[in-house]
Amino acid sequence: MYSLVINGGRPLRGEVQISGAKNAVLPILAATLLTPERCVLRRVPDLSDVNYMARILTELGAKVRVQGGTIAVAAERVRGVAGYDLVRKMRGSICVLGPLLARLREAQVSLPGGCVIGARPIDLHLKGLRGLGASITIEKGFVCAKARRLTGAELFLGGRSGPTVLGTANVLMAAVLAEGVTVIESAACEPEVVDLAHFLVAMGAKIEGVGSPTLRVTGVRELHGAEHEVIPDRIEAATFAVAAAATQGEVTLRGARPEHLTAVLDKLQEAGTRVRRVAGGLTVTGGRRPRPTDVTTQPYAGFPTDAQAQMMVLMTQAPGISILTERIYESRFMHVSELARLGADITLEGPSAVVKGATRLSGAPVMASDLRASAALVLAGLVAQGETRVRRIYHLDRGYERLDEKLAGLGAQVRRVAE
Numbered sequence: 001m002y003s004l005v006i007n008g009g010r011p012l013r014g015e016v017q018i019s020g021a022k023n024a025v026l027p028i029l030a031a032t033l034l035t036p037e038r039c040v041l042r043r044v045p046d047l048s049d050v051n052y053m054a055r056i057l058t059e060l061g062a063k064v065r066v067q068g069g070t071i072a073v074a075a076e077r078v079r080g081v082a083g084y085d086l087v088r089k090m091r092g093s094i095c096v097l098g099p100l101l102a103r104l105r106e107a108q109v110s111l112p113g114g115c116v117i118g119a120r121p122i123d124l125h126l127k128g129l130r131g132l133g134a135s136i137t138i139e140k141g142f143v144c145a146k147a148r149r150l151t152g153a154e155l156f157l158g159g160r161s162g163p164t165v166l167g168t169a170n171v172l173m174a175a176v177l178a179e180g181v182t183v184i185e186s187a188a189c190e191p192e193v194v195d196l197a198h199f200l201v202a203m204g205a206k207i208e209g210v211g212s213p214t215l216r217v218t219g220v221r222e223l224h225g226a227e228h229e230v231i232p233d234r235i236e237a238a239t240f241a242v243a244a245a246a247t248q249g250e251v252t253l254r255g256a257r258p259e260h261l262t263a264v265l266d267k268l269q270e271a272g273t274r275v276r277r278v279a280g281g282l283t284v285t286g287g288r289r290p291r292p293t294d295v296t297t298q299p300y301a302g303f304p305t306d307a308q309a310q311m312m313v314l315m316t317q318a319p320g321i322s323i324l325t326e327r328i329y330e331s332r333f334m335h336v337s338e339l340a341r342l343g344a345d346i347t348l349e350g351p352s353a354v355v356k357g358a359t360r361l362s363g364a365p366v367m368a369s370d371l372r373a374s375a376a377l378v379l380a381g382l383v384a385q386g387e388t389r390v391r392r393i394y395h396l397d398r399g400y401e402r403l404d405e406k407l408a409g410l411g412a413q414v415r416r417v418a419e
């Protein structure tokens with residue numbers, strides 16, 4: 001078990017390369033199961049979640065070769081059973097269900113189980129697949145899906161909190177091989193879903209309306225191998241942007257796509273941060289004193305829930321009251337009590353966190369609970385005076401490629417130590 005030890009109070013300065021997007025590459029890897037032909041993915045981040053997905057594909061029968069930032073998958077023969085030991089560690093693994101069902105007409109995938117950021121049901125995934133003609137039962141902890149054939153249908157995938165990202169991905173991956181036309185209404189518009197759709201189109205799928213809430217899919221008989229470069233990770237970019245702002249530094253995010261970050265950049269500017277587009281990325285300059293802002297998380301193109309915890313750290317540095325409302329996962333506030341250990345003044349009121357600033361944070365040992373909460377604790381450690389020790393950083397390694405090295409490259413005093 002490793003910890004990050006951070007000596008804070010220094011502005012981040014310099015350039016950082018943004019890696020490929022974790023949440024794009026996971027469903028794209030699942031999509032390689034749709035064809036027996038070889039697929040090649042580039043700009044694949046070296047993350048434990050990605051390695052884990054590669055292992056799942058291997059256990060399903062695919063041949064997976066990882067070389068640097070490139071993964072080649074050849075799923076010539078696949079079997080349709082993904083057990084609990086494979087699925088439980090990562091909820092993203094549920095997106096093998098759609099491709100396995102489409103390819104084999106039968107799949108058994110273990111239910112992924114609970115998650116620290118709140119209930120994460122898969123009812124919308126199942127509703128969509130049933131709509132395509134699958135019969136689905138839950139047996140002994142497995143989703144058992146069967147279909148003599150999948151048939152195009154009109155599907156509505158909106159839920160209580162809006163569209164579903166992986167649900168849209170799962171159903172889209174089944175619809176591309178269904179007979180006839182499928183219309184998915186209230187589809188997720190996240191750039192990661194768009195990236196998946198681009199990969200599927202490169203494989204021979206017919207999809208219209210990519211990036212909009214209405215996807216129209218005309219099923220094809222089979223898909224072929226394809227090559228694809230994964231989009232840069234907008235949440236990693238957002239994390240570094242907030243880090244630059246909160247430490248009052250200046251960081252150039254190489255490879256970041258400003259068009260994927262509009263809501264985050266808008267809020268950063270409202271908080272007094274300067275944002276400039278530069279060739280191949282953008283430069284973020286923290287203001288002398290951040291201004292308080294209110295943020296509500298929403299489906300894309302709204303402010304992403306995956307950047308909520310990080311944004312809260314910046315709010316602790318703004319004199320006055322900032323209110324952060326979480327509309328995607330109501331209990332995604334595990335970082336609040338840990339931030340309080342560094343001195344932050346945050347009160348939870350229902351789905352909102354009321355942040356009173358500006359606080360001079362001071363270093364302390366803290367415990368990471370999930371990926372984005374961990375990122376927020378690291379950011380808080382960079383702002384705090386003195387030493388912060390963030391424990392259980394395996395969460396960070398799931399979703400941030402070499403975060404400690406990248407931060408050190410920006411002048412942070414941070415080291416990884418074994419507990």
Ligand code: EPU
Pocket residue numbers: 023024026091092119120121122123124125126159160161162163164165166167188305306328329371372399
């Ligand atoms: N929901 C349902 N029923 C479903 C599916 C979702 O009610 O069948 C609800 C969820 O409970 C939640 C909302 O719909 O309230 C949105 O969840 P969504 O399905 O969009 O989340 P996800 O697809 O399971 C992905 C990311 C998450 C990210 C969310 C929201 C991956 C691997 N995960 O999850 O990323 O927070 O979209 O943008 O793509 C992370 O990277 O740290 C992370 C948690």
